[in-house]
Amino acid sequence: MxxxxxxxxxxxxxxxxxxxxxxxxxxxxxxxxxxxxxxxxxxxxxxxxxxxxxxxxxxxxxxxxxxxxxxxxxxxxxxxxxxxxxxxxxxxxxxxxxxxxxxxxxTGRANLRRLDACDRTADPRTSKDRIDAALVRVGLLAAGEKKYRHYxxxxxxxxxxxxxxxxxxxxxxxxxxxxxxxxxxxxxxxxxxxxxxxxxxxxxxxxxxxxxxxxxxxxxxxxxxxxxxxxxxxxxxxxGETAVVRIATPDVDLARPALAALGLELQDDPEGLVADLGGFAPEDVAAAVVGAGARLRGLRVERPHLEELFVSLTGEGFDVLR
Amino acid sequence: MSSVDTYPGAFWRLYRSEARLVLGRRRNIALLVVLAIVPLLIAVGVASSRHQDSGGPAFLGQITGNGLFLVFTALTVCTPLFLPLVVGVVAGDSIAGEAGTGTLRYLLTLPVTRGRLLVAKTLGTLTFTAVSVLVVAVSGLLAGAAFFGLHNVTLLSGDTVSLGNGIGRAGLIALYLVVALFGLAAIGLFVSTITENAIAAMATTVGLAVFSLVLDSVPQLSAIHGVLLTHNWLGFGELLRTQVDSAALLRWSALHLAYAAVFLSLAYARLTTKDVTS
Structure with a gap:
């Protein structure tokens, strides 16, 4: 396991x-x-x-x-x-x-009425109002009188x-x-x-x-x-998976020393530079770039998505396992 | 255990919902219509063929003389097959039907505790049984009155009693039949807790009633006839004597109530331990 x-x-x-x-x-x-x-x-x-x-x-x-x-x-x-x-x-x-x-x-409404009637903690006096409110909340009020079969x-x-x-x-x-x-x-x-x-x-x-x-x-x-x-x-x-910051700038040479001074481990990127964000705040990264006189075209923090984690845990396969 | 805030009359609300569900369903209404037609057909048949030879169900010969006997004839005709069919359908559907559509899981998570659900389903089934018997009786009474008129009643023992007395006896017969069918209803409720397939539960219940009828018709098995589910169903004729053998009627009723107790206990044991995967 x-x-x-x-x-x-x-x-x-x-x-x-x-x-x-x-x-x-x-x-x-x-x-x-x-x-x-x-x-x-x-x-x-x-x-x-x-x-x-x-x-x-x-x-x-x-x-x-x-x-x-x-x-x-x-x-x-x-x-x-x-x-x-x-x-x-x-x-x-x-x-x-x-x-x-x-x-x-x-009907949809009769089905709700049935459930409400079977619930001994439900107040019969407010039953109609609560059913209406629930139907409104899910956008079904207009279809309340339609048979469930036709839903x-x-x-x-x-x-x-x-x-x-x-x-x-x-x-x-x-x-x-x-x-x-x-x-x-x-x-x-x-x-x-x-x-x-x-x-x-x-x-x-x-x-x-x-x-x-x-x-x-x-x-x-x-x-x-x-x-x-x-x-x-x-x-x-x-x-568990780390976030990555992508810095798009035409002035890579100006930005690089400032960011390195901040403590980021930089790699080249087609649009500029890329680094593991680690514990740094994205706004500090932006400030460092601008502070060094580099023009900042864009800054993007890419966090790993659930989907990648999910697939890494449960496998790529489409087949039901058991 | 923390207590739950419940509203007074909550069980009555549950029962009413159950009764409305059973009595409002189109299939069940169709069954009631069929039951209502049976006395009409007998009345038309008897009225159109006036030759009075013996044979046919009990009391048939007396109908032309007194429309009230149509009630007794119709109940005699419906008891072996139609009424068990109706009870089997409703009882068999009671829990298996909810399991089949998946509504059982939503009832149980409301929550309707499983014991309460069984009581409500039992009362709903009994209500439909009573309505079914009443439909036959009332339809018979109305058709009998319309076709043949209502008069004082000559009992099986030869004495004559007032019309009111006769109608009272018809009411007791209906009550006896409801009690007699309760045993079968309980079997149906139990079968209904075993399966998610309502049709299978209905067929099994009706099948068991037919099986009992078959056993009852084999003379060599007379040793077990006394305890058969269906054996005393037609015993209501006893109520048409001057000296009603009430001890026998109570004994037979007790048998049906014993059937009900056994199978409702089984149904309770089954339902309260059941894994609901539908």
Whole structure:
């Protein structure tokens, strides 16, 4: 097994965690679907849960929500041990699990009404208002009276999000929330996730769309083959790979000594110079160039992307591993 | 354990939602329409062929004299096959249907605790069973009144009782049938927790009822007839005697309730330990 790079759990006070698992393991027959996963999701985080198809993300999520029982390991959600705490914790958790699922012969609104009626923590007096608000929030108010069967994939996905938002939540578990959405829909979901996080909710988003996650996540966890390979704050996880600064200038000879004096190890670049940024602030680099009398045409900091890290961890191959 | 803030009447809300789901579904409404048509067909058939030879289901001969007997005839006709079919469809669909569409995972994560879900599904199924029996009875009563008129009732034992008494007895018969079908409903609910395929659950449940009917028709197996699921279903004729053998009716009802208790326990054990992967 690959070495785990996990945030030190002792560094974080336990109650500050929205989700914590300890040695979480689940087998299906001989296959180990989830292999001693230690998930650490701090409260208020937007946690991007990444991994190729079949890497065990959904199985993990199903165990968090009490749909599957683990073979080994402990689960804590919002400070309560699971599955004992399911009844008290789940009302504060909104979930979208492996795609939306509703009664096809009911309208979108009737489906939400059904879910709200089944939720004993839902106030029947505010039911209509909350359903309206949820439909508005996902842009589905106009299609509320349409049968679910006649919804497009994107509309179904939106209804699933609306269901998760019927009540105020402390934790949202969104499994592939942008599946089937068009670019606008994807943007809206991103916006929604930011909004929810700004309201103080913790959001656990599983996705294989790395660029999406990179734009909203504060934390990431990367799974492959049932194991959690990396986990932590986004910049920490990416921090293993260093940022590069590209300085575009026609006056290379003027800029070089000033930058070398700053302590950068310079290399030539077609547009000017390039160096590992290290701990330097980009604005100091710019100031040094200009201060030396060189004309600065452009300065670009290139950070490694999640995609490169992801591929380096999980492999290039397209084939499902198991 | 921390407690949860729940609203008073929350279970009633869940039950109503369940009943609306079952009674509002087009397929189930179609089943009820079929049940309502059965007494009408019998009435038309009897009215159009006035030759009174014996044979046919019980009470058929009395219909022309008193429309109330159409209720008894229709219930006798529907009990062996139509009513078990309807109960099998609704009970078999109850949990397997939710699992099949994936809505089960969303109910469970609301959360509807698994025990509450089973109670709600059981009550929903029972509600539909009661409505089904009532549809046959009421349709029979209306058709009987329209075609043949309603009169005082001559019981099987020869005595005559008032029409009100007769309708009261019809009501008790309907109640007995609901209790009698509860055993089958419980079997259906249990089967429904085993599979995600609603059609398979329905077919299995109806198949078990038919299987019991078949066993019941083999005289050599008379030793086990007394405990068969379907054996006492038509025992409601007892309610049409002057001296009702209420001990027998209670004994038979107890058998069906025992079936219900066993299979609901199995359903509970299965549902509360089930891995929900759909």
């Amino acid at each position: 690959t070495a785990l790079v996990t945030a030190d759990p002792d560094r974080i006070v336990r109650t500050d965690l929205a989700v914590r698992t300890d040695g979480l393991t689940r087998r299906f027959g001989k296959q180990v679907a989830v292999d001693s996963v230690d998930l650490v999701v701090p409260r208020g985080a937007v946690y991007g849960f990444l991994g190729p198809n079949g890497s065990g993300k959904t199985t993990t999520i199903r165990m968090l929500l009490g749909l599957l029982s683990p073979d080994a390991g402990d689960i804590e959600v919002l400070g309560a041990a699971m599955p004992q705490g399911l009844a008290s914790v789940l009302p504060r958790v909104g979930a979208l699990i492996e795609g939306p699922a509703f009664h096809p012969y009911l 497009s994939l994107g509309m179904k996905q939106r209804l699933g999000l609306a269901a998760a938002l019927l009540q105020p939540r402390d934790l949202l578990v969104l499994d592939e929330p942008t599946n089937g959405l068009d670019p606008q829909g994807t943007r809206e979901v991103r916006h929604l996730v930011r909004e929810l996080a700004a309201d103080g909710a913790t959001v656990l988003v599983s996705s294989h769309l790395l660029a999406e996650v990179e734009q909203v996540a504060t934390h990431v966890g990367i799974m492959a083959g049932g194991a959690l390979l990396r986990q932590g704050e986004l910049h920490e996880v990416l921090g």
